[in-house]
Amino acid sequence: MESNRPRYCLGLLIMFMVVFSLGIERTANDYILAIVSFTGINIILAVSLNVTNGFAGLFSLGHPAFMAIGGYTTALLTFSMEKKPLFLPDLPQWLIPVHLPFFPALLVGGCFAALVAQIVGISVLRLKGHYLAVATMGFLIIVQVLLNNANSITRGPLGLNGLEEFTNVSWVAGWVVVTIYTCWKIKFSSLGRSMLAVKEDSMAANSLGVDLFYTRNFALTVGAFFAGVAGGLWGHLITAVTPGSFSLIMSFNIIVMVVVGGTGSITGSVTAAIIFTLAIECFRPLEENFGIYGVGEIVISLVLILILIFKPSGMFGTGEPKFVTGKYKQLSPTNGK
Amino acid sequence: MKKCFITIGLFFMSLPLATPCFSAEPIKIGALYSLTGGMSSIDTPSLRGAELAVKIINKNGGLLDGRMIELISVDAKTDQKAAAIGAKKLLSNGVIAGIGHSDPSFVLPSAPLFQKKGIPFVTSGATLPTLPMMIGDCLFMVPFGDDDQSFAIADYSFKSLGVKNVAIWTDNSMDFTKTLSKFYKQRMTELGAKIVLEDFFMMGDKDFSAQIARLKNVSPQPDAVFISSIPNEAGLTTKQLRENGLTLPIVSGDGFDTELIVTVPGKELANDVYFSTHTYRADPRPEVIQFIADYEKEYGVPPENAFAPLGYDAIALIADAITRAGSATPKALKESLAKTMGFKAVTGEISYTRPSRVPVKGVSIISVKKGEYNVEEIWFPTTK
Numbered sequence: 267m268e269s270n271r272p273r274y275c276l277g278l279l280i281m282f283m284v285v286f287s288l289g290i291e292r293t294a295n296d297y298i299l300a301i302v303s304f305t306g307i308n309i310i311l312a313v314s315l316n317v318t319n320g321f322a323g324l325f326s327l328g329h330p331a332f333m334a335i336g337g338y339t340t341a342l343l344t345f346s347m348e349k350k351p352l353f354l355p356d357l358p359q360w361l362i363p364v365h366l367p368f369f370p371a372l373l374v375g376g377c378f379a380a381l382v383a384q385i386v387g388i389s390v391l392r393l394k395g396h397y398l399a400v401a402t403m404g405f406l407i408i409v410q411v412l413l414n415n416a417n418s419i420t421r422g423p424l425g426l427n428g429l430e431e432f433t434n435v436s437w438v439a440g441w442v443v444v445t446i447y448t449c450w451k452i453k454f455s456s457l458g459r460s461m462l463a464v465k466e467d468s469m470a471a472n473s474l475g476v477d478l479f480y481t482r483n484f485a486l487t488v489g490a491f492f493a494g495v496a497g498g499l500w501g502h503l504i505t506a507v508t509p510g511s512f513s514l515i516m517s518f519n520i521i522v523m524v525v526v527g528g529t530g531s532i533t534g535s536v537t538a539a540i541i542f543t544l545a546i547e548c549f550r551p552l553e554e555n556f557g558i559y560g561v562g563e564i565v566i567s568l569v570l571i572l573i574l575i576f577k578p579s580g581m582f583g584t585g586e587p588k589f590v591t592g593k594y595k596q597l598s599p600t601n602g603k
Numbered sequence: 604m605k606k607c608f609i610t611i612g613l614f615f616m617s618l619p620l621a622t623p624c625f626s627a628e629p630i631k632i633g634a635l636y637s638l639t640g641g642m643s644s645i646d647t648p649s650l651r652g653a654e655l656a657v658k659i660i661n662k663n664g665g666l667l668d669g670r671m672i673e674l675i676s677v678d679a680k681t682d683q684k685a686a687a688i689g690a691k692k693l694l695s696n697g698v699i700a701g702i703g704h705s706d707p708s709f710v711l712p713s714a715p716l717f718q719k720k721g722i723p724f725v726t727s728g729a730t731l732p733t734l735p736m737m738i739g740d741c742l743f744m745v746p747f748g749d750d751d752q753s754f755a756i757a758d759y760s761f762k763s764l765g766v767k768n769v770a771i772w773t774d775n776s777m778d779f780t781k782t783l784s785k786f787y788k789q790r791m792t793e794l795g796a797k798i799v800l801e802d803f804f805m806m807g808d809k810d811f812s813a814q815i816a817r818l819k820n821v822s823p824q825p826d827a828v829f830i831s832s833i834p835n836e837a838g839l840t841t842k843q844l845r846e847n848g849l850t851l852p853i854v855s856g857d858g859f860d861t862e863l864i865v866t867v868p869g870k871e872l873a874n875d876v877y878f879s880t881h882t883y884r885a886d887p888r889p890e891v892i893q894f895i896a897d898y899e900k901e902y903g904v905p906p907e908n909a910f911a912p913l914g915y916d917a918i919a920l921i922a923d924a925i926t927r928a929g930s931a932t933p934k935a936l937k938e939s940l941a942k943t944m945g946f947k948a949v950t951g952e953i954s955y956t957r958p959s960r961v962p963v964k965g966v967s968i969i970s971v972k973k974g975e976y977n978v979e980e981i982w983f984p985t986t987k
Contacts (some may be wrong), residue, residue: 295691295695296691296694296695296716297688297691297692297694297695298695299691300687300688300691301688304684304688352736353737414775414776415775422778422781423708423776423777423778423781424707424708424711424731424778425708425711427711427712427715427737428715428737500684503687504683504684504686504687504712505687505712505715505716506683506711506712506715508683508708508711510683510708511682511683511684547688550677550678550692553678554675554676554677554678559638559639559678560638560639560678563639
């Protein structure tokens with residue numbers, strides 16, 4: 267028998283998010299709001315990468331590429347009609363009248379990223395292990411080069427700026443709940459179980475009838491969808507997108523969150539994303555008052571090394587902690603009879 | 604974690620406590636520079652220049668009857684996200700102006716936030732001429748625009764060097780280098796010169812033999828090669844061109860304003876190189892000499908590059924505008940900055956007279972002959 271605890275937790279999470287986002291938007295200043303929003307976006311990124319890297323064991327470095335695709339798509343769709351001729355004079359004719367409100371644009375951005383992931387998956391998912399990592403890194407570089415050179419649409423290395431500041435804490439909180447809920451449902455469905463099986467032993471999973479390619483491609487696509495949405499939120503939070511932002515460093519940062527939280531653990535990814543985003547900001551007063559810039563990054567790297575040495579499986583391992591799942595009421599041999 | 608929250612909490616709670624300690628309220632100016640990451644080698648000198656300016660002004664009694672300047676510096680970490688967060692942090696600290704950034708990619712996420720609050724932002728190093736148009740009336744530039752520096756070197760190569768056929772090499776990975784080549788091509792074609800070859804490389808390239816081979820085989824042979832690059836490739840391209848026996852003049856923009864074009868190829872080979880840059884290097888004006896002396900006294904080393912005086916100028920420009928306005932409110936400061944006329948900055952005179960609000964500023968043409976830098980001429984834009 268499954269415990270009801272996850273449902274209570276979801277309810278609590280939604281209630282908390284509503285109260286928290288309403289409360290903080292009334293009281294905090296822009297700086298705090300920005301940090302909270304970035305924390306939320308990092309949660310979306312870490313949890314969605316966890317589907318690809320953690321559940322299905324596909325070591326993908328391409329997450330920022332999907333973010334970039336989603337971010338640019340959303341940005342182009344919501345770009346203000348008055349600014350378009352001024353900022354993007356060489357835009358192809360058919361793109362000029364296209365305009366969508368923020369929410370549909372986010373969905374289109376996510377879906378486009380997912381579509382690209384499908385196409386990329388067909389060729390890339392035949393590879394395994396570090397070959398896959400290198401191939402996804404190659405994909406990230408291809409996306410960056412395309413963005414750098416498709417001047418008429420992306421304005422090259424300068425990127426798109428002057429986007430409306432749509433993203434706020436409520437939007438981010440909403441997407442955080444949707445992401446966590448979806449990924450949780452996937453993890454505890456038969457599909458999620460087959461993902462975990464594929465990760466542990468693909469041959470054994472295959473012989474039990476799990477379609478390896480379908481399972482892997484699904485994991486990559488789901489990850490890409492939420493990365494695309496996160497890209498859209500990200501772009502409309504800092505009101506600019508450039509190819510340089512979606513770099514290998516960013517994919518490293520997201521992977522660190524997944525690894526430290528525990529590959530496969532949603533609770534872990536959420537916790538690690540919160541800790542990492544806030545910790546860097548915590549060191550700011552120290553850096554600024556004593557003039558020792560960069561100390562935050564050093565301390566975080568040290569923590570990462572220590573965690574990898576003393577708890578290589580991450581904070582929560584593959585599972586979810588007991589306080590979220592509750593106790594499984596197992597049918598033990600004695601009371602089962 | 605809890606400790607971190609407490610630290611943050613205490614930090615913010617202590618802010619109001621600290622304010623009454625000063626008799627006259629300080630004038631807060633925010634500085635946004637990338638002190639870590641790839642931009643740090645040019646952004647750190649800018650911040651040091653700005654800090655020097657603040658120190659000198661405060662030592663001389665501050666502004667507006669003894670109000671001191673307080674420079675609040677936030678690290679932009681060569682990262683757009685950090686630049687945006689940093690800008691928000693400065694704005695919540697109640698700054699009346701912001702300075703910073705040497706690249707438009709970081710101005711674009713941070714300056715619009717200042718614009719939205721009506722607080723002026725002075726970029727000390729970003730040279731993209733369309734920046735004020737894209738961001739709004741709160742953005743001010745200390746340096747000249749890329750169009751001016753390209754036009755300057757184009758005029759010089761056509762008129763003084765007699766270049767009729769030119770080859771153009773462009774670093775295709777950056778907006779700055781692409782813009783520079785675009786304006787150079789535009790001016791050279793207007794003047795009637797012919798572009799015989801266009802070639803590209805990427806930031807970080809070490810070997811230019813393919814480009815050199817194409818350059819040797821092009822017909823008609825170019826009279827000069829325009830290389831649009833940043834400092835690292837500037838030294839390498841010069842060295843490899845000269846080692847391959849090509850003696851044609853090399854022309855470029857402020858990416859070549861670095862010691863690397865002499866130290867990498869060596870003094871013998873660093874010959875016949877011409878570049879346009881901020882009026883600072885090898886310039887005998889009293890402001891420049893005074894600045895170099897002050898900088899050496901403060902830090903024990905000469906200014907690292909032209910970005911140090913640019914950072915200094917950003918603060919000096921704001922201080923001048925505050926003094927003229929007689930008030931330190933953002934609105935008065937913005938209006939007064941826009942009226943800046945003939946302000947004698949270390950990197951040349953600044954006037955905001957154009958509709959594009961890119962400063963009308965002299966551009967130095969510097970020649971390098973056998974490793975010696977010389978100012979050939981100062982080019983002035985024809986005010987449009």
